[in-house]
Amino acid sequence: NAGVTQTPKFQVLKTGQSMTLQCAQDMNHEYMSWYRQDPGMGLRLIHYSVGAGITDQGEVPNGYNVSRSTTEDFPLRLLSAAPSQTSVYFCASSYSTGKGNEQFFGPGTRLTVL
Amino acid sequence: GQQVMQIPQYQHVQEGEDFTTYCNSSTTLSNIQWYKQRPGGHPVFLIQLVKSGEVKKQKRLTFQFGEAKKNSSLHITATQTTDVGTYFCAGDNYGQNFVFGPGTRLSVLP
Numbered sequence: 001n002a003g004v005t006q007t008p009k010f011q012v013l014k015t016g017q018s019m020t021l022q023c024a025q026d027m028n029h030e031y032m033s034w035y036r037q038d039p040g041m042g043l044r045l046i047h048y049s050v051g052a053g054i055t056d057q058g059e060v061p062n063g064y065n066v067s068r069s070t071t072e073d074f075p076l077r078l079l080s081a082a083p084s085q086t087s088v089y090f091c092a093s094s095y096s097t098g099k100g101n102e103q104f105f106g107p108g109t110r111l112t113v114l
Numbered sequence: 115g116q117q118v119m120q121i122p123q124y125q126h127v128q129e130g131e132d133f134t135t136y137c138n139s140s141t142t143l144s145n146i147q148w149y150k151q152r153p154g155g156h157p158v159f160l161i162q163l164v165k166s167g168e169v170k171k172q173k174r175l176t177f178q179f180g181e182a183k184k185n186s187s188l189h190i191t192a193t194q195t196t197d198v199g200t201y202f203c204a205g206d207n208y209g210q211n212f213v214f215g216p217g218t219r220l221s222v223l224p
Binding site: 033035040041042043044045048058059090092102103104105106107108 | 115118123147149155156157158159162202204211212213214215216217
C-alpha cells in the first residue's frame with residue numbers, strides 16, 4: 001500500500017493563478033480531509049469528505065474548492081491564488097468519519113504564492 | 115467555536131531529561147488524539163484517549179486525559195534525540211472533525 005500520496009511536493013504560483021493539489025489514498029478510506037499548516041498555528045481544516053460525492057467546509061474554506069468523485073481521490077483547487085495561501089498543505093484519510101479513527105497524512109505540498 | 119491550546123510552544127531539553135506538553139480545550143471533548151511530526155515530515159498518529167481520567171503508556175510516553183475531559187498531557191521520560199519533533203493534540207467536541215492545537219516543538223540536545 002502506498003498510503004496517502006500527494007502531488008506536487010513543491011509549487012510556486014503567481015498571484016491570481018489557479019492550480020489543483022492532488023491527493024489519493026489506496027486504503028479504501030471513507031473520510032478524507034485537507035489541512036493547511038502555518039507556523040505556530042497547527043493544522044487547520046480546509047474541507048473534508050465523508051464519502052464519494054459528499055464534501056463539506058472546514059474552518060478555513062475560503063479560496064478553495066474540493067470534489068470527491070471517487071473514494072480514492074480528493075483534489076483541492078485553488079481558484080485564484082493569493083499570497084495568504086502560502087502554506088504547507090496536508091491531505092489525510094481515515095477509515096470512517098474521522099471520529100475514533102487515526103488519520104493517515106500524506107507527505108504534504110509546500111506552496112508559495114508570489 | 116472550539117479552541118484547543120497547547121503549552122509550552124517550545125521546549126528545549128538535554129537528552130535524558132523528561133518532557134511534558136499540555137493540551138487544553140475550551141469545551142468538553144468526547145475524545146482526544148495525539149500526533150507527532152518530525153521536522154520536514156507529516157503528522158503521525160500516536161494515540162487516542164476516550165475515557166475521563168484515562169492513562170495510556172507507550173514505552174517512554176505517557177498520555178493522560180483529564181477528569182473533566184477538557185485537558186490532556188503527554189509526558190516523555192528520559193528523552194532521546196529521536197523524540198525531536200512537534201507534538202500536536204487534536205480534540206473532538208462531539209462534532210464531525212478534530213480541532214488541532216498549535217503544537218509543542220521539542221528539541222533534544224545530545
